[in-house]
Amino acid sequence: MFVNRENELKKLTNLFALKKASIVVCKGRRRIGKSRLIEEFGKSAKHYIEIQGLAPHDGITKKDQLSEFSRQLSKNTNLPYLELSSWPQAFSLLNSTIGNQKTIVLLDEISWLAIGDKKFAGQLKISWDTELKKHEQLVLVLCGSVSSWIDQNILKNTGFRGRVSMSLAIEELNLNHCNLFWTKKKANVVDMEKLKILSVTGGIPKYLEEIDMKCSAEENIKRLCFQKEGYLFNEFNEIFEDSFKNRASTYQKIVEKLSEGSFTAKEISSHLEWKNGGSVSKYLSDLTDSGFIQKHIMYSPGKKTPLRMIKYRLKDNYLRFYLKYIQPNRGKIENDIYEPIELEHLPEWHIIMGFQFENLVLNNIKTVCKAIGINLSTIKSAAPFFQKKTKMKAACQIDLLIETKYALYVCEIKFRKQIKNEVISQAAKKIASLKPPKQFTIRPVLIYAGSISPNIIEEDFFTHIIDFGQLLC
Numbered sequence: 001m002f003v004n005r006e007n008e009l010k011k012l013t014n015l016f017a018l019k020k021a022s023i024v025v026c027k028g029r030r031r032i033g034k035s036r037l038i039e040e041f042g043k044s045a046k047h048y049i050e051i052q053g054l055a056p057h058d059g060i061t062k063k064d065q066l067s068e069f070s071r072q073l074s075k076n077t078n079l080p081y082l083e084l085s086s087w088p089q090a091f092s093l094l095n096s097t098i099g100n101q102k103t104i105v106l107l108d109e110i111s112w113l114a115i116g117d118k119k120f121a122g123q124l125k126i127s128w129d130t131e132l133k134k135h136e137q138l139v140l141v142l143c144g145s146v147s148s149w150i151d152q153n154i155l156k157n158t159g160f161r162g163r164v165s166m167s168l169a170i171e172e173l174n175l176n177h178c179n180l181f182w183t184k185k186k187a188n189v190v191d192m193e194k195l196k197i198l199s200v201t202g203g204i205p206k207y208l209e210e211i212d213m214k215c216s217a218e219e220n221i222k223r224l225c226f227q228k229e230g231y232l233f234n235e236f237n238e239i240f241e242d243s244f245k246n247r248a249s250t251y252q253k254i255v256e257k258l259s260e261g262s263f264t265a266k267e268i269s270s271h272l273e274w275k276n277g278g279s280v281s282k283y284l285s286d287l288t289d290s291g292f293i294q295k296h297i298m299y300s301p302g303k304k305t306p307l308r309m310i311k312y313r314l315k316d317n318y319l320r321f322y323l324k325y326i327q328p329n330r331g332k333i334e335n336d337i338y339e340p341i342e343l344e345h346l347p348e349w350h351i352i353m354g355f356q357f358e359n360l361v362l363n364n365i366k367t368v369c370k371a372i373g374i375n376l377s378t379i380k381s382a383a384p385f386f387q388k389k390t391k392m393k394a395a396c397q398i399d400l401l402i403e404t405k406y407a408l409y410v411c412e413i414k415f416r417k418q419i420k421n422e423v424i425s426q427a428a429k430k431i432a433s434l435k436p437p438k439q440f441t442i443r444p445v446l447i448y449a450g451s452i453s454p455n456i457i458e459e460d461f462f463t464h465i466i467d468f469g470q471l472l473c
Helices: 006-018 034-042 062-076 087-096 120-130 147-155 175-188 191-201 205-209 217-225 235-258 265-271 280-289 317-334 349-362 365-372 422-434 454-459 468-472
Strands: 022-027 047-052 103-108 138-144 164-169 293-299 306-314 379-387 396-404 407-419 441-452 464-467
Touching: 006 022, 006 034, 006 138, 006 164, 022 034, 022 147, 034 047, 034 103, 034 138, 047 062, 062 087, 087 120, 120 147, 138 147, 147 164, 147 280, 175 191, 175 205, 175 468, 191 205, 191 217, 191 317, 191 349, 191 441, 191 468, 217 317, 235 265, 235 280, 235 293, 235 306, 235 317, 265 280, 265 306, 280 293, 293 379, 306 349, 306 379, 317 349, 349 365, 349 396, 349 407, 349 468, 365 379, 365 396, 365 464, 365 468, 379 422, 396 422, 407 422, 422 441, 422 454, 441 454, 441 468, 464 468
Parallel strands: 022 138, 022 164, 047 103, 103 138, 407 441, 441 464
Antiparallel strands: 293 306, 379 396, 396 407
16 A cells, blocks of 8 residues: 655655755654655656665675666666666666656665775765766665665765755654555454554554454464564564664664663663663664654753753554564474463563553654644644653653643653553642743643543543544544
8 A cells, every 4th residue: 555645755855846856865663654655756757767786685685786777777777788887887877778758767775785885975965966867857866774775875975965955764654654554444444453553563554464364363462473484583683683774683683672662862871771861862873864763852841942951752663562562472383382371461561561551652743733723833842752851840751742832732642551540640749740830831641542431521621632533534
């Protein structure tokens, strides 16, 4: 299925109206749908050429990449396969296939193409300046999962300054678009079944495509995660090996720490046993740019200056599910001696599901605001909030704090079989600890999955109570 991405497609299609050649950078985590988006964009062109780099396994060389480039170019055009000795030669050959009609060229997994040649980006820039940019109806798309390579060699490279017309960072699908994967069956599948699936897949299109909608969540997760042939069994290792190569183990250690909750860079450095700061910021930046984690800058309500506290959270549901449930059982699964148990009987299931549900909500803040009735143009900040204990204020952690010009929406995100009245006292305590400025109206909000006690509604404490099902609509 191809769902959503209408805004991205519109922006891409509008490039042809510029009457000049354009470079587009498209980045995002593995399986997010980057290539699929450009393929769909390719339908708007007369000529579409797609060339993908070979995955960076042992023994892959520049010569291999050039050979594969020539093979794919021959497949996409009328050219015969030719032996290539350099990237300038390869780009010149590509240029010879481009005419005056609307043409889209996708260089997919561009960091893989560059394996073994540090001059790759510079040679592409020269080819663009001397040949490729002369085609007014050309859109050259540079696409990849290794966001750090793209940032360093394209977006932050002085050689490409002023040459990139558009940079797209592809995010997870919104919950309402995820719901479309259940097609005509979505009305007959209860929200809790969908939540179990999304607790593993998040909004990653390729993972959702692997779901057999005729089967239960339990059956799907067992097949995909707890069998050695399962699509999601080896995905974790492939993500880190393909995206981060030799430094994969360090990135994995950071992700493992963040699977336990939100932490500062200092706390993560301590976990890695590095000196304060160290080079952890570079690793955190790479993971953020790749879409696996999210950085939250703390603001005090009513103040423009950010607090010194910056925290990071793991926003990718699949990574946490793998670390908590697949990795500990990997040996047994590989040896066919693992007997899957009901999801609800997995260790700390309700705690982990709380994290996963919170992720889905925080990754869909626009949808939450729509459900509450907040105009997006009025929002000053919307993120989790952490407050350190001081002489004047108690420590405080708010799942989601939305600040508009005149109101603060204090959102409690809860996953429970049964949510009881104590959620009211918990929210009230957080509001008291927050001590917001007097000019703000305080609006407590409950966002939940499960069932809630009727007394919660009768108490009329929360201005908005949002069920998970509302976010799927």
